[in-house]
Structures are given as structure tokens and as C-alpha cells.
Amino acid sequence: MMMVDPLILTLFLPLFGAIAAFVLPRAAAWVGLLAVLGTGVAVAALARAVLAEGEVVTQLGGWAPPLGIALRADGLSVAMLAMTAGVGLLVSIGALDALRDLRERQYFWPLWLLLLTGMNGVYLGTDIFNLYVMIEVIALAAVGLTVLSGTKQAVRAGLEYMYASILGALLFLMGVGFVYLQAGRLDFAGLIAVEPSGAMSAALALMVVGLLLKTALFPLHFWLPAAHANATAPASALLSGLVVKAALYIFLRLTTYMPLPDEILVTLIGTLGAGAVLWGGVQALRAERLKLLVAWSTVVQIGLIFIAFARAGQVGLSESWKAAALLILAHGVAKSAMFLAAGRIKDEIGHDRIADLDKSDTRPTLAQFTFALAAISIIGLPPSLGFIGKWTLMEGAMAAGYWHWVAVTMIGTLMSVAYFSRVFAGFLRFDRMRGELAEHKGWALADAAPLTLAIAAISLGLMAAPILSFIELGYPFGAQQ
Amino acid sequence: MTDAATLFDLLLAGSVIALAIASLTVRDMFAAIVLFVIFGLLSALAWVRLSAPDVALAEAAIGTGVTGALLLKTLHHLRYVTGKLGEGQARDLTPIATVPAGVIWANAAFCGMITLGLALAFLGAPQAGPGFDSLVAEAMPASGVDHPVTAVLLNFRAYDTLMEVVVLLAAVIAVWQIERGLSDAPAPALGEVWQGFARLTLPAIVVVGTYLLWKGSEAPGGAFQGGAVLAAVGLLLLLSRIYVPRPAHRGLARWAFVLGTGAFAGVALLVSGGGRVAFEYPAQHAYSLILLIEGLVTISIAVTLAALFHGREPVAAPAPEGRNDT
Numbered sequence: 001m002m003m004v005d006p007l008i009l010t011l012f013l014p015l016f017g018a019i020a021a022f023v024l025p026r027a028a029a030w031v032g033l034l035a036v037l038g039t040g041v042a043v044a045a046l047a048r049a050v051l052a053e054g055e056v057v058t059q060l061g062g063w064a065p066p067l068g069i070a071l072r073a074d075g076l077s078v079a080m081l082a083m084t085a086g087v088g089l090l091v092s093i094g095a096l097d098a099l100r101d102l103r104e105r106q107y108f109w110p111l112w113l114l115l116l117t118g119m120n121g122v123y124l125g126t127d128i129f130n131l132y133v134m135i136e137v138i139a140l141a142a143v144g145l146t147v148l149s150g151t152k153q154a155v156r157a158g159l160e161y162m163y164a165s166i167l168g169a170l171l172f173l174m175g176v177g178f179v180y181l182q183a184g185r186l187d188f189a190g191l192i193a194v195e196p197s198g199a200m201s202a203a204l205a206l207m208v209v210g211l212l213l214k215t216a217l218f219p220l221h222f223w224l225p226a227a228h229a230n231a232t233a234p235a236s237a238l239l240s241g242l243v244v245k246a247a248l249y250i251f252l253r254l255t256t257y258m259p260l261p262d263e264i265l266v267t268l269i270g271t272l273g274a275g276a277v278l279w280g281g282v283q284a285l286r287a288e289r290l291k292l293l294v295a296w297s298t299v300v301q302i303g304l305i306f307i308a309f310a311r312a313g314q315v316g317l318s319e320s321w322k323a324a325a326l327l328i329l330a331h332g333v334a335k336s337a338m339f340l341a342a343g344r345i346k347d348e349i350g351h352d353r354i355a356d357l358d359k360s361d362t363r364p365t366l367a368q369f370t371f372a373l374a375a376i377s378i379i380g381l382p383p384s385l386g387f388i389g390k391w392t393l394m395e396g397a398m399a400a401g402y403w404h405w406v407a408v409t410m411i412g413t414l415m416s417v418a419y420f421s422r423v424f425a426g427f428l429r430f431d432r433m434r435g436e437l438a439e440h441k442g443w444a445l446a447d448a449a450p451l452t453l454a455i456a457a458i459s460l461g462l463m464a465a466p467i468l469s470f471i472e473l474g475y476p477f478g479a480q481q
Numbered sequence: 482m483t484d485a486a487t488l489f490d491l492l493l494a495g496s497v498i499a500l501a502i503a504s505l506t507v508r509d510m511f512a513a514i515v516l517f518v519i520f521g522l523l524s525a526l527a528w529v530r531l532s533a534p535d536v537a538l539a540e541a542a543i544g545t546g547v548t549g550a551l552l553l554k555t556l557h558h559l560r561y562v563t564g565k566l567g568e569g570q571a572r573d574l575t576p577i578a579t580v581p582a583g584v585i586w587a588n589a590a591f592c593g594m595i596t597l598g599l600a601l602a603f604l605g606a607p608q609a610g611p612g613f614d615s616l617v618a619e620a621m622p623a624s625g626v627d628h629p630v631t632a633v634l635l636n637f638r639a640y641d642t643l644m645e646v647v648v649l650l651a652a653v654i655a656v657w658q659i660e661r662g663l664s665d666a667p668a669p670a671l672g673e674v675w676q677g678f679a680r681l682t683l684p685a686i687v688v689v690g691t692y693l694l695w696k697g698s699e700a701p702g703g704a705f706q707g708g709a710v711l712a713a714v715g716l717l718l719l720l721s722r723i724y725v726p727r728p729a730h731r732g733l734a735r736w737a738f739v740l741g742t743g744a745f746a747g748v749a750l751l752v753s754g755g756g757r758v759a760f761e762y763p764a765q766h767a768y769s770l771i772l773l774i775e776g777l778v779t780i781s782i783a784v785t786l787a788a789l790f791h792g793r794e795p796v797a798a799p800a801p802e803g804r805n806d807t
Binding site: 004005008012015016018019022023025058059060061062063066067068069103107110111114117118121129130133134136137140141143144147148150155178180181184185197198199201202206 | 598599601602603605612613616617620636637638639640641644645647648650651652654655657658659732735736738739742743746749750753754757758759760761762
């Protein structure tokens with residue numbers, strides 16, 4: 001057979017991997033790992049092609065849009081694909097060791113590979129109906145992963161997540177229907193040409209609210225903390241690091257082709273982001289469990305990404321999306337490291353009550369170190385990628401004279417230092433513990449994955465310039481001009 | 482002025498809304514489900530009136546038939562676990578915290594405002610609405626089939642359809658995964674009429690389902706509708722305990738779930754090469770390939786829907802529940 005299009009492989013490798021992992025439950029782990037690895041290679045091939053040509057387009061079935069569906073890769077989509085593949089591969093390696101229960105080991109792989117198929121489909125999609133189908137694939141696979149641990153809390157949280165997720169998808173679909181009635185087409189390129197009208201604004205509003213529900217922007221975040229905190233660690237890492245980014249990415253793309261009609265809406269989005277930063281910060285300060293704290297920090301970070309989007313108002317959008325994209329990438333890498341590390345700490349100590357962390361005589365030092373490294377990127381200390389993202393955000397806001405966004409970001413940063421300090425204090429205090437420290441249990445394969453991710457989150461900050469120039473390839477947001 | 486058709490439409494629209502309200506407000510759960518099923522059937526009729534027979538078939542088979550069966554099964558299970566199996570009324574099975582009337586009215590007001598806004602925006606905008614009609618008509622000769630809906634679903638936008646089949650696969654994997662050894666509610670006692678009914682209907686269902694699938698290339702019908710009808714066979718077999726899923730059948734079931742997705746994706750990938758991209762069927766084989774995909778997808782859909790009705794992976798039962806093995 002001749003050389004197959006890497007675009008197609010990026011979608012079909014995880015799909016066939018999921019099928020193989022499901023019908024061969026005994027070999028699921030190795031099949032799954034191989035499929036994720038293969039997907040990574042396909043993404044790398046795609047990245048080469050995008051570097052050479054700027055954008056890569058395939059019209060499926062040979063039918064041109066708007067009748068057919070085209071897949072398109074440019075700098076931003078390849079960056080998202082690469083983040084997904086990289087984080088996914090490391091989480092997979094961690095999952096080899098972290099999942100102990102036979103049932104979890106069998107079912108993790110097909111669900112995760114279907115999730116990967118859906119996310120890759122979102123990053124390559126150019127058709128809003130197709131994006132709806134993709135977010136449904138993501139939703140069902142993600143709900144399956146949420147309840148993987150099988151605890152009562154997880155099932156309850158999973159059910160709530162499913163309701164929220166389906167409601168979000170249905171709102172999006174209703175918006176798609178409005179667009180089709182008005183424009184008679186569903187492809188991105190066709191959306192630019194449509195005259196703005198009340199119905200198109202209503203369509204955009206429906207789609208945006210649906211996406212905000214799926215990405216959990218305050219005050220539509222209600223489902224997230226319980227769902228992400230009660231899943232098993234590898235699932236939490238995937239849900240928090242990757243899944244919420246798919247809806248965020250669609251939001252970024254959609255607002256390029258269907259610009260928000262008024263400055264007020266940009267401000268509103270930023271204000272909701274500010275609400276997320278403050279409310280999520282307060283809840284993280286109050287959280288009693290480590291994984292819940294990490295989940296609330298996701299709410300905060302999602303808010304921050306929307307502040308980055310709104311940092312310089314409507315005129316600044318052509319630059320602001322880059323700050324948002326940087327923060328998306330930084331959070332994906334750091335948060336998955338943090339959830340995996342939190343899972344390791346919980347496994348070793350036996351609980352994740354923050355107040356009792358310093359009473360434990362076992363100290364999983366490597367996982368604690370990893371947690372701290374990930375926190376450096378999430379708080380936004382140099383030289384991490386999180387720092388570059390926050391700095392880009394504030395630089396743009398200052399240049400535009402919007403000092404209120406700078407203030408909210410600074411307050412959010414201080415709060416994140418405060419709530420992560422609660423955890424660090426538990427790691428570093430030894431005086432509340434009676435007796436000797438227990439023997440160090442040694443390293444595990446499950447420690448290697450989060451450590452690599454956390455180091456990547458920090459060192460990618462040194463590569464911020466090439467990343468920034470890469471995501472501009474193919475001018476994804478040049479459509480506005 | 483008001484000819485018979487308009488009168489019928491008005492009556493239909495009124496009944497659909499009234500049934501929706503009734504099924505939401507009635508307290509008895511069994512009544513709510515029955516009302517929902519009637520609501521679904523009338524909606525299917527409404528789709529027919531809107532000249533969308535494909536949607537009507539899907540609504541009747543999946544939205545009403547399979548969904549109604551799933552709801553009734555859930556109700557049966559709820560009655561079983563709450564120990565209210567023998568009681569005629571099925572209210573108050575799940576503890577529902579009472580919502581203050583103020584909250585309900587506030588929600589209703591907000592939802593009403595949003596609906597009104599959407600309606601105004603919709604009515605006020607120019608209804609361009611050319612849609613894909615002309616494009617589809619132009620491309621039909623190259624599609625390999627004669628029914629435009631099938632051409633869109635299996636050829637022009639086959640990628641969407643593949644992913645919809647993937648959604649179903651994800652659903653059944655998630656459902657199998659959730660199974661945590663809950664004891665199965667005993668099957669309801671079936672009277673003597675049942676045997677004769679099953680004997681008469683089973684062959685008919687098989688014929689109707691296959692016909693829907695076969696007909697899909699030139700008239701309304703196709704894999705989803707045919708699969709849903711064939712799933713009814715599985716439902717009857719499961720209900721009557723003629724077939725009892727056992728752990729040993731899991732391997733076969735897994736293959737049946739993935740058959741449609743695998744074949745669809747496999748064909749899409751294998752036709753590429755030699756200048757063609759994925760999903761680009763060679764013109765002379767388009768009809769056979771589409772029929773092959775639809776046939777295998779139908780099998781997968783039928784088995785998957787029946788498995789969703791069964792609702793669990795058949796693991797080795799720890800409790801003495803396997804008494805009905807025949």
C-alpha cells in the first residue's frame with residue numbers, strides 16, 4: 001500500500017487501536033500503547049508537512065465542502081494534536097502502572113483511544129456539524145473514563161457530567177441548525193461570507209453557551225470539580241489536561257469565523273473568566289482533598305484562558321488568541337502532571353486529605369517534587385510555559401490599557417500561591433508526626449510519567465519563541481483581516 | 482381556508498405539545514413513560530408531515546421504540562431495587578428533593594425568555610435556506626445510490642456517519658464498563674399470549690428490518706432504522722429469556738459491537754490510494770461498498786442496541802441469579 005495521508009492516520013490509528021483494544025481485552029494495554037505511539041508518529045509527520053507547506057487539507061471522499069467535509073491542519077491544530085499525543089503517551093505509560101484493577105486495566109484503553117479519536121477529529125475539523133459529532137464522541141468516552149473507578153461518588157459525578165455535556169452538545173447542535181437554515185452551509189469557510197443577522201447572533205450565542213458549558217467556564221463549571229476529583233488518576237489527568245481543551249479550541253476557531261458581534265461580549269467573556277479565577281481560587285483554598293484542590297485549579301485556569309482571550313478587547317483578538325493558546329498548551333502539560341502526581345501521593349499515603357498530609361510517615365518524595373514542579377508552571381513562575389502564557393496575557397492587556405485584567409491575573413496568581421502552599425506545607429512539615437519516617441518505597445514507573453510531564457511544562461517555557469511562531473503557521477486567525 | 486391537512490397539522494402540533502407537558506407533569510412514572518412513547522409516535526407522524534420520512538422512521542424506531550423499552554426496563558429495575566415490584570403505582574421511587582416553587586418559576590421565566598428571543602431572531606432573519614439541495618442533486622449520479630439521504634450519509638458525508646457509529650460504540654463500551662455486579666431484576670412474568678405473539682412478530686420484525694436496510698439505497702430507510710427494528714428481535718429474545726447472555730458470549734459480542742465501525746473505517750481507508758483519498762469509493766463499486774457498509778453497520782447497531790437494553794457485561798454471576806438458563 002502506498003503512503004497514507006498523515007491526516008487520516010491521526011484519526012484512524014486511535015480508532016483502530018480502540019477497536020483492537022476492545023476485542024482483545026487481555027492485550028489492551030500493549031495495543032493501546034502502540035496505537036498512541038503510532039498516533040504520535042503520524043502527528044510528527046503532519047507537523048513536518050505543516051512546517052513545509054503552512055497548511056494541509058484533505059477533502060474526504062473527494063467531495064469539496066460545503067457538501068463534503070475537509071480535514072485541515074495548520075500550526076495551531078498541530079500544536080494541539082502534539083500536546084494531546086505527548087501528554088496522552090505519558091499518561092498512557094503512567095496508566096500501565098497506576099491502574100491495578102483488572103476491570104480498569106481493560107476498559108481504560110478502548111475508552112481513552114476513542115477519546116483520542118474524538119479530540120484529534122476536533123483539532124482537524126472544519127465543519128460545524130462534524131464538530132458536533134466529534135464532541136459527542138468525546139463526551140461519551142470521557143463519561144466512561146470518569147466512572148472508571150466505579151466508586152459511588154464517581155458514578156454520581158459522571159452522571160452529572162453527562163447531563164451537562166449532553167446539554168452543551170445539544171445547545172451547540174441547535175446553533176448549528178440555525179446556521180444551516182440561514183447560511184445553507186456548515187463549513188468554516190462558508191461562515192465568513194454570511195451576513196451578520198439576529199439569527200446568526202442567536203446561533204453563535206447557542207453554540208458559545210454550549211461550548212462554555214463543556215469547557216466549564218464559571219458559572220457553568222458546576223460539574224467539573226466532582227467529576228475530575230473522583231476519577232482515577234490517569235483519567236483525571238486526561239479529563240483535566242486534555243478534554244476541556246477540545247471545546248475551548250472550538251470556541252477559539254469559531255470566533256474567528258463568526259466574530260463576536262459586540263465589544264461587550266468580549267468583555268463579558270473576560271468577566272466570566274475573572275469570576276472563575278476568583279471563585280475557583282476561593283474554593284481551592286477551602287478544598288479538603290488534594291485532588292479536589294487540583295480540580296478547582298482547573299476551573300481557575302480555564303478562567304485565565306478566557307481572560308487571555310479578552311485581554312485586549314475586540315481589536316486585540318488577532319493577537320490575544322496566541323496568549324490563550326499558550327496557556328492552553330501550558331495547562332494541558334502541567335495539569336496532567338499534577339493529577340498523576342496527586343494520584344501517586346494518594347496511592348502511597350492511602351488518602352489525600354490535605355490537613356493530614358504532614359501526619360503521614362510515608363513521604364512519596366518524587367511525586368511531591370513532581371507536584372511542586374507542575375505547580376510552578378500553573379502558578380506561572382519563570383521560566384515555565386505557564387509563565388510565558390501569563391506574561392503574554394498581561395503584556396497585551398497593559399499595551400491595550402486594560403489594567404483590570406492585569407489586576408485579576410495578579411490576584412489569581414497570589415491566590416494560587418496561597419492554595420498550593422497549603423499542599424507544600426503538608427509535604428515539608430515533619431513536626432506533627434510521631435515516630436520515625438517510614439522506609440522510602442522507591443521509584444515506580446508511575447512516577448516517571450508525571451515527572452517527565454512536569455519537567456516538560458517548565459522547560460517548554462524556554463522554547464516559547466519557536467512554539468509561538470509555529471502556531472501562527474497557516475494564519476489560522478488571518479481570516480478576520 | 483382551513484382544509485383538512487391544515488386542521489390535521491394543527492391537531493397534531495397541539496397533541497404533541499400537550500403530550501410533552503403531560504409526560505413531564507404526571508407523577509406516576511409508568512404513565513410518564515407511556516405518554517412519552519405516544520409523544521414519540523406522534524412526533525414521528527409530524528416528521529412525516531414535514532416530508533422527512535427518514536427522520537420519522539428513526540424517531541419511531543430509536544426515539545420511541547428502543548428508548549421506550551430502555552425506560553421501561555429502568556423502571557422495572559428501580560421497582561426491583563426499591564422493593565416495590567408488586568405495587569401498581571410507581572411514584573416516589575427515587576427520592577427527589579422538592580424544588581421551591583420560586584426557583585421553578587424563575588427557571589421557567591428565563592427559559593421562556595430565551596425561547597422567545599430565539600423565536601424572534603429566527604423569524605426576523607431572512608430565510609435564505611438553499612441548503613445542500615442543489616449540490617446534492619448535482620452529485621447524485623456519482624454517489625452510487627438513488628436516495629439522496631443515503632447518498633449524504635454514506636458517501637458525501639460518510640465521515641460524520643462513521644463517527645456517529647463510533648458514538649454508539651463508545652456508549653456500549655461505557656455501559657459495559659459501569660456494570661458493577663448489581664443483581665439483575667427478575668424478568669416480568671409473561672402470560673400465555675406472549676408465546677404466540679413472539680412467534681408471529683419475530684419473523685415479521687426480521688423481514689421489516691432487512692427491508693428497511695435494503696430499501697435504503699433508493700427510498701427512506703437504512704442502517705440506523707433497520708438496525709433499530711432488528712434490535713427488537715434481541716429485545717424479545719432477552720425479555721422472554723429464550724436467550725440469556727453468558728460470560729462465554731462476551732468475545733463474540735465484542736466483535737459484533739465493533740463490526741460496523743471496523744468495516745466502515747476499513748473500507749474508508751482501503752479505497753484510498755492510487756490518487757483517491759479516504760472515503761472515496763471507486764465509482765463502479767460505490768453501490769456494493771455502500772450496501773456492504775450498511776449491512777455490517779446494521780448488524781452492529783442491532784446487537785449494540787440490544788446490549789444496551791440488557792445494560793451490562795455478562796460477567797460470571799456471584800449471586801444465584803442464573804436460574805433461568807435454558
